[in-house]
Amino acid sequence: MVRPSTLATTLGAIVVSATILGWGGLAAAQPGGDDEIEMDGEGDGSGSAGPVDEGEIEMDGEGEKDLETDLAADPTDTVKIDTTSRELKPVSWQDIVVVMRKPFLKIRRTDLMPFLSTTMNDNMIRHYAAGAQFNYFLTDVLAVGVEGQYYTKQFREPFDLVGRQARRLPTINKYNFSAALNFHYVPVYGKFAILDQKLVAWETYFTAGVGVTQSEVVPRDPRFGSFNNLLITPNIGASMRFFLFQWLTVNVGIRDYIFVDRFEPVGRSDTMFTSPDVAKENADSALINNVMFQIGVSFWIPPTFEYTTFR
């Protein structure tokens, strides 16, 4: 009674040890470290038949076949395989493609991004804006969203110089707020190492949308009132997104807001275009490209995700 028990214990210990060592070996072969995203249902080292990993997809034709069905099958109902004419291609290392799984999935997730932005291409007036974007990812590369911005202004050095040196008062508008409906597409995806230590994934995405911008005339003579314009504003842009956590990314980008703005008419005085309404009716129009640099932090909802593909 003692020997069989000892033998069973020994065998059991060998099996368990082999299983544990096997798991250890597998684990060491994975691209791991603290950066790796843990998978639900990944091995606990017990070797027991646990629940099927929800992350795996069942393949057609795979899995255990019913033995009785196999035995009952007609042995003549087979297809003879021609092994003589098959082209034999040796497998080389070039046939084996190793692709690192994306560390971040966006599909069916919402991205809430507060951001700050500033003007890049106006040498008279610089706008600073605080805003937010709300984007929903239909796929991993396509998103639809809305954005809103509130602007503040700062006059730049040439605004004063033109007045003092050239004795000219510039005609400029400031922007109050804008809103847009946008589509985003992600064509470029990559990863980089920082100081040869830490890997960070990133991507580049393009944005196109349409919205409205409210601009306000800055009167050359403060005695006369200003007027507002509500402008249809298409926009295009390119941005980069850096993936820091499952729930947080950092975005930087450039956006071009394009609109036909209406400016204070030349010659406005006590006798001409005095009231804002008349001035607005006689406003001068010009096509404006308001190029803004944006930086923001995205919070992703839900904050986690699960893979539905093989590792």
Place this chain on the structure above:
Amino acid sequence: MKNQSFTSVTLAGLFAATALLIPSVASADDPPPRRSALDEQPAVRHRLLLVAKRLEATPMFESTINADFRHFIGAGLKLEYHLGDMFSIGGMIVGSTSLDTKLTKRVVETLEPDVNNMTREPSVQEFTQRLNTIPLHGSIYASLTPWYGKMAAFGKAYVNFDFYFQAGLSFATLKSDCASSICNDPMPGIDPAPADPLVNADDNPNNDPPLNSGFRPGLYLGGGIHVFINEFLALDLAIRDYAFKDNPSGADFNADLAVQDDDSRFLHHLFVGVGVSVMVPFKVKRTR
């Protein structure tokens, strides 16, 4: 009782101290916690050393960003030697031509065509001839390349890239061509005859020499990206800031009614550059 109480407290204290020490002792005796075998390994194996120990020669184009009065567009050459995978030293020189900005064009359209010293506004010549150009500028710098990686466009085209940051010294030669018939004040802001109360400085900055030409040393900052087309060719995109003393308009900046040296100030001149980098030697090494 007191003694017993003291003993109890002492024992309790010793017990607590022991309890606190046990984990640290245990952790010292036990094998270290399990870590991934990859923890100590390099982030990237068999990496192409695309820049290390290579000379980078980059013919390039540059253009100002958001210039005030004149855009500068030019071509030049960047030479850089990469001492290692992250550090490099180099220099660049760019020759430029100038284009008036939209602001300048709009101001010029409204100025009086001829010089009129009875008004305080400049004429077209007084305004335009005072503006300076930057025919030549460049820098010497040290560069850090802390980020490298690879990216895929549309899941098909895989390319290597790196980001770099540069800091160093800049220089520029500035030029303004104000004719002697326009800039004809021999002593701007200076009373030519202090003893004579009837003769004063003309208080007209429009006829003063602009004092915005010559050699200017300064500081340089830059940042950019290499996108490697193959193992020895890369697209080089960069933003560069050449900071030096300048008075681009050549006019009276500090409103003392004279153009003098103190109207120049330390200004940032932002450029965007694009070029093609050729890496020598052409053959590239890999890490282990």
